[in-house]
Amino acid sequence: MSGPPVNTTVTRARELAEAVPPENTGPRPRPTIRNVAERAGVSKSLVSLVLRGSPHVSEHRRQAVLQAARELGYRPNAVARSLVEGRTHLVGALVADLHNPFYAQCLDGLQESLHGDGLRLLIGNSQWDPAFEDEAVEAFLELRVDGLVLLGIAPTSDTLIEATGYTPTVVVGERDIELGSVDVVVDDDQLGARLAVDHLVEFGHRRIAHIEGARSSSGRFRCEGYLVAMRRHALAPYIMVEQSECTEEGGAAAAHNLLTRDPRPTAIFAANDAVAIGVLSAAAELGLRVPDDLSVVGYDNTHLAGTQPISLTTIDQPRRAMGRSAAALLSDRIGDPGKSSRLRQVTPQLVARRSTGPARP
Amino acid sequence: MSGPPVNTTVTRARELAEAVPPENTGPRPRPTIRNVAERAGVSKSLVSLVLRGSPHVSEHRRQAVLQAARELGYRPNAVARSLVEGRTHLVGALVADLHNPFYAQCLDGLQESLHGDGLRLLIGNSQWDPAFEDEAVEAFLELRVDGLVLLGIAPTSDTLIEATGYTPTVVVGERDIELGSVDVVVDDDQLGARLAVDHLVEFGHRRIAHIEGARSSSGRFRCEGYLVAMRRHALAPYIMVEQSECTEEGGAAAAHNLLTRDPRPTAIFAANDAVAIGVLSAAAELGLRVPDDLSVVGYDNTHLAGTQPISLTTIDQPRRAMGRSAAALLSDRIGDPGKSSRLRQVTPQLVARRSTGPARP
DNA sequence: GGTAACAATGCGTGATCCAGAGCTGGTGTC
DNA sequence: GACACCAGCTCTGGATCACGCATTGTTACC
Numbered sequence: 001m002s003g004p005p006v007n008t009t010v011t012r013a014r015e016l017a018e019a020v021p022p023e024n025t026g027p028r029p030r031p032t033i034r035n036v037a038e039r040a041g042v043s044k045s046l047v048s049l050v051l052r053g054s055p056h057v058s059e060h061r062r063q064a065v066l067q068a069a070r071e072l073g074y075r076p077n078a079v080a081r082s083l084v085e086g087r088t089h090l091v092g093a094l095v096a097d098l099h100n101p102f103y104a105q106c107l108d109g110l111q112e113s114l115h116g117d118g119l120r121l122l123i124g125n126s127q128w129d130p131a132f133e134d135e136a137v138e139a140f141l142e143l144r145v146d147g148l149v150l151l152g153i154a155p156t157s158d159t160l161i162e163a164t165g166y167t168p169t170v171v172v173g174e175r176d177i178e179l180g181s182v183d184v185v186v187d188d189d190q191l192g193a194r195l196a197v198d199h200l201v202e203f204g205h206r207r208i209a210h211i212e213g214a215r216s217s218s219g220r221f222r223c224e225g226y227l228v229a230m231r232r233h234a235l236a237p238y239i240m241v242e243q244s245e246c247t248e249e250g251g252a253a254a255a256h257n258l259l260t261r262d263p264r265p266t267a268i269f270a271a272n273d274a275v276a277i278g279v280l281s282a283a284a285e286l287g288l289r290v291p292d293d294l295s296v297v298g299y300d301n302t303h304l305a306g307t308q309p310i311s312l313t314t315i316d317q318p319r320r321a322m323g324r325s326a327a328a329l330l331s332d333r334i335g336d337p338g339k340s341s342r343l344r345q346v347t348p349q350l351v352a353r354r355s356t357g358p359a360r361p
Numbered sequence: 362m363s364g365p366p367v368n369t370t371v372t373r374a375r376e377l378a379e380a381v382p383p384e385n386t387g388p389r390p391r392p393t394i395r396n397v398a399e400r401a402g403v404s405k406s407l408v409s410l411v412l413r414g415s416p417h418v419s420e421h422r423r424q425a426v427l428q429a430a431r432e433l434g435y436r437p438n439a440v441a442r443s444l445v446e447g448r449t450h451l452v453g454a455l456v457a458d459l460h461n462p463f464y465a466q467c468l469d470g471l472q473e474s475l476h477g478d479g480l481r482l483l484i485g486n487s488q489w490d491p492a493f494e495d496e497a498v499e500a501f502l503e504l505r506v507d508g509l510v511l512l513g514i515a516p517t518s519d520t521l522i523e524a525t526g527y528t529p530t531v532v533v534g535e536r537d538i539e540l541g542s543v544d545v546v547v548d549d550d551q552l553g554a555r556l557a558v559d560h561l562v563e564f565g566h567r568r569i570a571h572i573e574g575a576r577s578s579s580g581r582f583r584c585e586g587y588l589v590a591m592r593r594h595a596l597a598p599y600i601m602v603e604q605s606e607c608t609e610e611g612g613a614a615a616a617h618n619l620l621t622r623d624p625r626p627t628a629i630f631a632a633n634d635a636v637a638i639g640v641l642s643a644a645a646e647l648g649l650r651v652p653d654d655l656s657v658v659g660y661d662n663t664h665l666a667g668t669q670p671i672s673l674t675t676i677d678q679p680r681r682a683m684g685r686s687a688a689a690l691l692s693d694r695i696g697d698p699g700k701s702s703r704l705r706q707v708t709p710q711l712v713a714r715r716s717t718g719p720a721r722p
Numbered sequence: 723g724g725t726a727a728c729a730a731t732g733c734g735t736g737a738t739c740c741a742g743a744g745c746t747g748g749t750g751t752c
Numbered sequence: 753g754a755c756a757c758c759a760g761c762t763c764t765g766g767a768t769c770a771c772g773c774a775t776t777g778t779t780a781c782c
Contacts, residue, residue, distance in 0.1 A: 030505075030527065032770055043730045048772060056728065073523065078503040079449065080770030082440045083735050098468065099664065104459045108488070120500055123484035127469070139481055142439040144391075162434065166391065248668060281669030303460065303665075307609060308642030310670050393736055404764045409738060417762065441736030444769050 031072040040068035051076060082144070091119050091330065092140035094133060096152035098125040101302045102319060103151045106172055109323020110149060117331045119146065126153065134159040141166060147330045154217070155179065168333040170326045175217040177341070183329040185344045187317040189218045192348035193225025194232075196269045196297040196315055199350050201233050204359040205267040205295060209240035211254045211279070213271030216246065222271055222299065240265055244275055251278025252285075259286055259294070266294065266359045273298035273305045276312055280355070291357030301351050311354040318346050392433040401429035412437060443505065452480050452691065453501035455494060457513035459486040462664045463680060464512045467533055470684020471510060478692045480507065487514065495520040502527060508691045515578070516540065529694040531687045536578040538702075544690040546705045548678040550579045553709035554586025557630045557658040557676055560711050562594050565720040566628040566656060570601035572615045572640070574632030577607065583632055583660065601626055605636055612639025613646075620647055620655070627655065627720045634659035634666045637673055641716070652718030662712050672715040679707050 033051075037044040042061055049057055050065040068074075082088040091114055095103045111121045122145065124136035137159055140148060147168045154174040155164050161179065163169065170183045177184050193210075200208050210226040213219030223241060230239050240261075244254035251270055255278060258265055270276035276298030280290060288294045298305055301316035325344045333339055394412075398405040403422055410418050411426040429435075443449040452475055456464045472482045483506065485497035495518055501509060508529045515535040516522050522540065524530065531544045538545050554571075561569050571587040574580030584602060591600050601622075605615035612631055616639060619626055631637035637659030641651060649655045659666055662677035686705045694700055 046729065075502050077505060077770050079440055079443045079505055083444055084772050088440065098465045099462055101460055107459065111486070125472070141436050144438060144440055277668050277670065284670065304668065307638050307665065309638065309645065407763060419762065438736050445738045
């Protein structure tokens with residue numbers, strides 16, 4: 001070697017970035033395991049042994065290899081490694097809607113846990129478009145991901161069903177998956193609905209309406225839970241259900257329908273936070289004060305619900321925990337595919353804020 | 362062939378998924394190009410030609426190959442392909458905070474455009490942790506992504522700087538990047554700040570305060586724009602600046618400081634929407650009505666700002682456009698690395714909502 | 723001479739690319 | 753008219769990519 005080998009690591013990056021003239025020819029070719037071997041004066045297999053932490057290597061050579069790798073800025077090529085290993089250590093997560101903070105937080109939990117298992121997370125978002133779903137999954141399959149996580153997406157299309165046959169898969173937030181080899185993580189929507197109704201009943205409400213989220217299995221379960229809870233409190237005569245899209249606008253429209261009835265409900269349990277915020281808007285428009293004239297409960301405890309001006313009472317799903325559960329199931333299934341399907345149900349909790357209060361007759 | 366070749370595609374997926382017994386041995390081995398070649402009675406090279414759309418293939422063989430591929434459910438192995446092609450067609454996006462809807466929408470624009478260039482998007486989120494940043498970039502480099510997009514992250518660590526030397530890189534939402542080979546996409550923060558001040562001045566406000574977002578280059582630029590605009594309106598004597606973290610809590614605290622001064626400002630221009638929402642909370646706590654007693658302007662036009670109960674006047678950055686710009690720059694740089702650095706500045710717009718109104722002395 | 727302890731060689735992974743083989747039909751030469 | 757030659761198209765085999773692993777090879781020490 002020519003130069004002094006002192007403390008090369010820290011300053012190397014900057015050197016590398018600045019050594020190239022402005023009109024450079026682009027990225028240098030990356031060093032391979034061969035270059036490292038050459039520089040260290042050993043065979044490429046030995047480099048592999050060192051980098052994979054084999055104990056059967058002399059300290060002297062190990063140091064030589066490590067230093068050569070450092071000096072060259074060597075990074076093993078995951079592509080080549082995957083090819084020969086037959087697995088990529090990648091997990092593809094397909095998200096129905098990246099903007100929904102609910103999924104974002106699930107992803108946090110997922111990433112956190114997968115990281116511990118040496119798996120990396122790729123994220124694709126379908127933006128609720130089945131064509132994008134298929135395309136994204138197709139991409140994941142071509143990339144040969146080791147596992148698949150579907151967030152808010154049920155495997156109903158042929159492409160997705162086929163994918164579950166090829167790749168270990170976990171579904172988060174959707175129920176009624178009939179495939180034998182797919183695990184499912186959901187929260188107990190029925191319990192969540194019961195918590196909401198109980199909370200309102202404790203405040204003395206009786207005319208408690210529900211806005212059901214259309215086209216989602218959890219929407220159905222929440223509605224089911226609402227009905228059961230209302231009957232349990234002997235409030236069956238006061239049951240009122242309105243359907244709505246899971247959006248602010250949908251919620252506002254549905255709430256308008258409910259609040260212009262006579263007698264109008266004194267409390268509304270909405271399918272999720274977005275819908276609940278729509279309810280708040282409708283109430284404001286009708287001159288109803290929250291919580292004095294109307295109590296509102298949402299579902300999901302999204303970031304929105306926590307902001308001071310909104311301060312929405314809502315049902316919190318332990319999202320990170322759901323992500324972690326999904327990761328655990330997936331790692332397990334990757335290790336031993338061909339297990340039969342499992343269902344993990346996590347427990348939701350009520351978060352009381354300022355949108356609920358005592359009923360005033 | 363044995364069975365009738367009718368409509369195999371549609372039903373195949375379901376067959377595949379259901380043909381396996383519950384206690385199966387896990388995913389079947391995936392068919393390779395060799396299997397397809399064998400089944401079609403041609404060489405593997407020809408299969409490659411067909412699948413890559415070469416014109417120099419007879420229609421007869423082409424059909425045979427395509428059918429064999431279909432029957433086997435063949436999907437090219439992106440790993441092997443990347444290895445030999447020397448590029449992965451992957452772009453790694455590193456996001457400071459996936460929960461921030463601002464970045465989520467940038468990603469939409471990015472994905473949209475990259476898709477058109479045959480590039481796929483991998484998303485990593487650093488959760489504001491520099492260690493995660495380095496790790497995620499390390500992962501991207503090992504995966505040999507063709508390009509890198511940094512959203513809200515400036516390449517300051519050695520790992521990141523080194524990465525920009527190896528891989529075409531575009532930075533979104535951070536300024537002051539001194540690296541010669543990195544493109545930058547930002548909005549014109551100074552103009553945005555001017556729009557906010559002008560809007561408030563039109564409403565007759567003079568005591569307009571600013572809450573500056575700490576530790577971010579755009580925070581500095583927005584503050585700069587505020588100062589310039591105030592001076593231009595001859596309102597230099599009324600300049601009031603308070604520093605704050607870019608969070609709701611930080612905004613509330615800073616607003617509290619401002620609003621307990623005497624005389625207090627009649628309008629506050631906040632560094633971003635989260636801070637502005639903190640301002641709304643603080644105002645509510647102090648019994649100040651918005652916009653009657655206090656006008657508030659945010660920045661970013663996040664989803665929060667648009668919800669009815671909040672209805673925040675704010676500066677909209679064309680996020681999708683920023684994403685698209687970033688994609689264009691990146692594709693360009695991937696095609697021709699070694700270009701010198703470019704800066705794209707997009708134009709923000711004011712979105713007037715109910716948090717601003719006429720000044721009342 | 724036997725046995726550790728290590729180093730070097732070579733094969734396999736799935737796809738692409740390149741050089742070239744086989745075939746066909748057309749052209750030129752004797 | 754017979755033969756060689758050529759161009760162009762279609763198709764094939766082998767080299768290649770970077771790495772991991774199993775096998776073989778080489779010391780050195782007892």
